[in-house]
Amino acid sequence: MVVNLKNSRGYYIYGLFISLLNLVLSCKLLFLFDKKIADFQFTEIFSFISNHDIKYFVGIDGISLLMIVLTAFLTPICLALSINSIQKRVKEFVIAFLLIEGLVIGAFCALDLLFFYIFFEAMLIPMFLVIGIWGGENRIYAAYKFFLYTLFGSVLFLIAIILIYIYTGTTDIVSLSKGLKNFFPLPYQKWFFLAFFASFAVKVPMFPFHTWLPDAHVQAPTAGSVILAGILIKLGAYGFLRFSLPFFPAASQYFANFIFVLSVIAIIYASLVALMQEDMKKMIAYSSVAHMGFVTMGIFSFTRQGIDGAIMQMISHGIVSAALFACVGVIYDRLHTKQIKDLGGIANKMPNFAMLAMIFTLASVGLPGTSGFVGEFLSIVGTFKANKIVAILATSGVVLGACYMLWLYKRVWFSEIHNQHIGHISDLGKTELISLGLMALFVILLGILPNLALSFFELPSAQLANLIKP
Amino acid sequence: MSFIAIIPEITLFSGALFILMCDVFFGKKLKEFFYISHLLSLLICAITLVFITQNFVKTEVIFNQMFVSNALTSFAKAVAVLLLTIVILISLGFVYKIQKISAEFLALLMIATSGGMILISANDFLVFYLGLELQALSLYLLAALNRTSEKSSEAGMKYFILGCLASGILLFGISMIYGFSGTVNFKALTDLYHPENAEANAIPVAVMFGFILVITAMFFKISAAPFHMWTPDVYEGSAAIVTTFFATVAKFTAVLALLRLLSTLVIGWNGIEKVFILVAMLSLAVGSFGAIFQKNFKRLLAYSSIGHIGFVVLGMASFGPESFAACIFYMLVYALISIGSFGFLTLVKDEENLSVSSLSGLAKTNPTMAFALSVLMFSTAGIPPLAGFFSKFYIITAIIKNGLLIYAIIAILFSVISAFYYLRIVKLMYFDEPQNPLQLEDFSNVKLVILISALINLILIFFLNPLMNSITNFL
Numbered sequence: 001m002v003v004n005l006k007n008s009r010g011y012y013i014y015g016l017f018i019s020l021l022n023l024v025l026s027c028k029l030l031f032l033f034d035k036k037i038a039d040f041q042f043t044e045i046f047s048f049i050s051n052h053d054i055k056y057f058v059g060i061d062g063i064s065l066l067m068i069v070l071t072a073f074l075t076p077i078c079l080a081l082s083i084n085s086i087q088k089r090v091k092e093f094v095i096a097f098l099l100i101e102g103l104v105i106g107a108f109c110a111l112d113l114l115f116f117y118i119f120f121e122a123m124l125i126p127m128f129l130v131i132g133i134w135g136g137e138n139r140i141y142a143a144y145k146f147f148l149y150t151l152f153g154s155v156l157f158l159i160a161i162i163l164i165y166i167y168t169g170t171t172d173i174v175s176l177s178k179g180l181k182n183f184f185p186l187p188y189q190k191w192f193f194l195a196f197f198a199s200f201a202v203k204v205p206m207f208p209f210h211t212w213l214p215d216a217h218v219q220a221p222t223a224g225s226v227i228l229a230g231i232l233i234k235l236g237a238y239g240f241l242r243f244s245l246p247f248f249p250a251a252s253q254y255f256a257n258f259i260f261v262l263s264v265i266a267i268i269y270a271s272l273v274a275l276m277q278e279d280m281k282k283m284i285a286y287s288s289v290a291h292m293g294f295v296t297m298g299i300f301s302f303t304r305q306g307i308d309g310a311i312m313q314m315i316s317h318g319i320v321s322a323a324l325f326a327c328v329g330v331i332y333d334r335l336h337t338k339q340i341k342d343l344g345g346i347a348n349k350m351p352n353f354a355m356l357a358m359i360f361t362l363a364s365v366g367l368p369g370t371s372g373f374v375g376e377f378l379s380i381v382g383t384f385k386a387n388k389i390v391a392i393l394a395t396s397g398v399v400l401g402a403c404y405m406l407w408l409y410k411r412v413w414f415s416e417i418h419n420q421h422i423g424h425i426s427d428l429g430k431t432e433l434i435s436l437g438l439m440a441l442f443v444i445l446l447g448i449l450p451n452l453a454l455s456f457f458e459l460p461s462a463q464l465a466n467l468i469k470p
Numbered sequence: 471m472s473f474i475a476i477i478p479e480i481t482l483f484s485g486a487l488f489i490l491m492c493d494v495f496f497g498k499k500l501k502e503f504f505y506i507s508h509l510l511s512l513l514i515c516a517i518t519l520v521f522i523t524q525n526f527v528k529t530e531v532i533f534n535q536m537f538v539s540n541a542l543t544s545f546a547k548a549v550a551v552l553l554l555t556i557v558i559l560i561s562l563g564f565v566y567k568i569q570k571i572s573a574e575f576l577a578l579l580m581i582a583t584s585g586g587m588i589l590i591s592a593n594d595f596l597v598f599y600l601g602l603e604l605q606a607l608s609l610y611l612l613a614a615l616n617r618t619s620e621k622s623s624e625a626g627m628k629y630f631i632l633g634c635l636a637s638g639i640l641l642f643g644i645s646m647i648y649g650f651s652g653t654v655n656f657k658a659l660t661d662l663y664h665p666e667n668a669e670a671n672a673i674p675v676a677v678m679f680g681f682i683l684v685i686t687a688m689f690f691k692i693s694a695a696p697f698h699m700w701t702p703d704v705y706e707g708s709a710a711i712v713t714t715f716f717a718t719v720a721k722f723t724a725v726l727a728l729l730r731l732l733s734t735l736v737i738g739w740n741g742i743e744k745v746f747i748l749v750a751m752l753s754l755a756v757g758s759f760g761a762i763f764q765k766n767f768k769r770l771l772a773y774s775s776i777g778h779i780g781f782v783v784l785g786m787a788s789f790g791p792e793s794f795a796a797c798i799f800y801m802l803v804y805a806l807i808s809i810g811s812f813g814f815l816t817l818v819k820d821e822e823n824l825s826v827s828s829l830s831g832l833a834k835t836n837p838t839m840a841f842a843l844s845v846l847m848f849s850t851a852g853i854p855p856l857a858g859f860f861s862k863f864y865i866i867t868a869i870i871k872n873g874l875l876i877y878a879i880i881a882i883l884f885s886v887i888s889a890f891y892y893l894r895i896v897k898l899m900y901f902d903e904p905q906n907p908l909q910l911e912d913f914s915n916v917k918l919v920i921l922i923s924a925l926i927n928l929i930l931i932f933f934l935n936p937l938m939n940s941i942t943n944f945l
Binding site for chain 1: 848853854855859863866867870871875878879882883885886889890893896897900901
């Protein structure tokens with residue numbers, strides 16, 4: 001395949017080609033993956049720092065497999081959506097995105113703590129550049145906030161990794177998750193848990209560490225928001241599942257109520273804040289905080305339904321919020337505004353777009369038949385077993401979610417046309433239609449047949465749930 | 471008695487004198503003499519390097535236990551001479567500018583390096599002092615080399631006065647040690663105060679006081695806070711190439727000499743680690759907070775170097791082979807980064823007033839340099855997978871192993887603060903529009919060196935194993 005790298009389109013085609021190749025390869029993994037094995041598969045080991053017994057060790061289980069596929073699915077969409085909107089420094093843009101994709105996949109399949117940390121941190125560099133170079137007006141503030149917040153959270157994680165390494169002599173995740181649970185006495189476990197928590201809570205983000213997220217989302221370019229909401233913040237939840245629970249079960253149990261409280265606050269508070277937003281991106285960013293609240297709540301219910309629901313919600317939110325940000329990007333490309341008050345009546349001019357946006361809105365609300373429902377329902381059911389009050393409070397978040405999302409839909413897509421520019425806009429182009437259409441397809445498919453995804457992580461989530469009896 | 475152990479120093483020193491002699495006889499006659507002396511100095515460095523590699527395998531102690539040459543010293547000298555070679559390599563533009571005194575400039579660089587080499591090999595406080603002075607006197611002259619610039623003269627004067635004070639402190643410390651123990655030889659001192667016969671010969675307070683004075687003087691030389699005051703002024707005032715030399719060769723040899731002093735003098739250093747921790751914490755604080763407010767790029771790099779020295783001193787605080795290996799690794803990576811980032815300064819045309827904000831928009835005007843410089847900045851900030859992360863990782867691991875957990879946490883938090891101003895440089899280069907584009911010289915040799923140093927920062931992750939193993943073997 002010969003690509004003319006002289007013009008910007010050539011770079012996009014190259015980037016798309018590489019990322020689609022990645023998608024094909026990761027889909028191949030889906031078929032090769034054996035669902036009946038609970039352990040890690042496709043493992044590879046190289047000695048890395050021999051006198052420290054730190055190895056390059058990768059492998060996947062059902063949870064990481066789906067996250068990898070999600071990453072590989074969203075990256076080409078990001079690139080495809082940017083073809084028309086980003087015209088400056090295209091080469092660097094494509095490089096940054098392929099780098100992010102590679103590092104995220106690396107983080108999801110790393111089976112060595114230090115390697116996970118390296119991937120986890122390294123993706124700050126391209127993301128910092130994506131927000132800072134191609135972002136909105138206030139991009140520099142947002143890029144700094146994003147970088148320093150995350151770095152600050154993860155240095156404690158690094159100290160904890162070094163301490164674990166010094167006490168146990170290994171950073172191998174497989175052997176640590178078997179051996180570490182009874183290794184430290186509870187007081188130590190609590191400190192370790194908090195050090196891990198500092199990093200993952202910033203990344204998820206949980207209340208009250210969420211303030212970087214709205215800023216980063218509002219300022220980032222469309223593709224940056226898509227990848228941030230779709231994948232990067234899932235790494236925090238993935239960290240809880242992969243490290244916090246198996247390494248420190250007793251401490252996890254000890255802090256479960258604390259996390260329930262934070263999650264419920266996140267769900268209700270973020271929903272209320274989202275109601276009052278004037279900026280579409282900011283509203284969806286706050287809805288992300290609320291939806292990730294369901295994820296952390298589900299994980300720390302320690303029930304199978306809760307953990308299944310959390311993972312399902314991660315995948316569903318990965319697609320839905322990415323799609324919603326893409327929708328905002330579609331509007332922004334045409335009208336150059338993200339303010340809700342400047343919009344209205346788009347459905348008249350863009351019927352196809354309105355239909356797809358409706359599907360994503362309803363999925364975000366959690367309507368039965370969409371993937372959003374499965375995740376929210378399961379995590380609330382799981383939490384109900386663990387703590388009834390929390391579950392009831394969290395359910396109110398679903399109602400609030402319906403309030404702000406449907407209100408948003410009404411104000412932007414329906415109602416009368418205030419903005420005279422809306423008269424001239426055209427409906428979705430081919431690439432936009434294909435990418436949004438594919439996302440909508442998966443949202444409905446996973447809503448009707450959740451087992452397609454659930455069957456992959458049945459065993460690992462059962463293992464996690466068995467670790468701790470609530 | 472064999473002279474083989476000291477041959478590298480002799481070669482480098484006499485080579486420097488040879489260049490000076492040539493200058494006297496041919497300097498006025500030949501128009502292109504600066505070019506010849508430049509090539510000559512590179513040749514001498516290469517010969518010295520060859521002699522050093524001969525000494526790698528054997529340990530020799532000569533001159534009545536005063537001078538030692540073993541694997542560690544040979545390794546340190548090899549790195550120092552390699553750094554010197556790179557500095558000379560990228561100094562061609564500067565040598566062209568100062569044609570009349572080019573031979574003196576090159577000779578001073580080489581004499582300073584040979585002083586540093588003697589410092590590393592010293593096994594006796596007298597040799598230690600001689601090496602230190604040989605290096606320091608050349609450095610004073612180098613700082614004041616740019617005669618027409620007020621700032622350069624000021625830098626040289628400041629450095630000279632404060633450096634003399636430090637030397638005085640060192641001599642006072644040595645005389646205290648001599649007065650109360652009767653010897654200044656490292657081996658004799660180790661025999662006297664070895665921890666195993668600590669009951670028989672407890673260290674007198676005065677000797678301990680002397681050691682602390684010696685270490686204080688060394689803190690001055692490596693510019694650790696609170697003895698750092700000269701660093702920003704000298705770095706700012708000196709010519710960029712001289713600053714590069716200060717940050718790489720001079721700093722590397724001084725730190726290695728201090729490390730060797732600590733590892734050879736096996737005495738009961740009880741309680742002294744508190745001094746190191748204090749100095750390390752102060753250096754980290756000064757380095758990270760001081761740099762935030764700097765407008766001049768050279769001063770910013772000077773403060774950043776103080777912060778790095780803080781990390782190294784913290785590593786020294788936990789005595790032991792593992793932490794010393796971590797310190798050496800840190801200095802290697804730091805020298806690597808410095809060669810690139812200070813080397814960039816030599817490219818700038820108007821280096822006297824190089825403000826940080828003049829870097830804005832460099833990614834548009836010179837994308838290659840901007841890329842290399844941002845790799846170096848991310849690496850200094852300690853972001854994985856770049857080399858700077860691993861240097862910090864080894865130090866932190868070593869000191870946590872020795873039970874200094876709380877200081878490790880503080881050090882890492884300081885490094886997050888310092889990440890802010892490294893990010894600022896990247897931000898200026900990539901996010902901002904060029905205001906008044908930076909005038910860069912077109913020296914392909916300098917650019918190549920910067921690119922290579924950035925590249926090594928990127929790929930060092932694959933060579934950690936052999937590198938760390940060999941450092942551990944040298945110790």
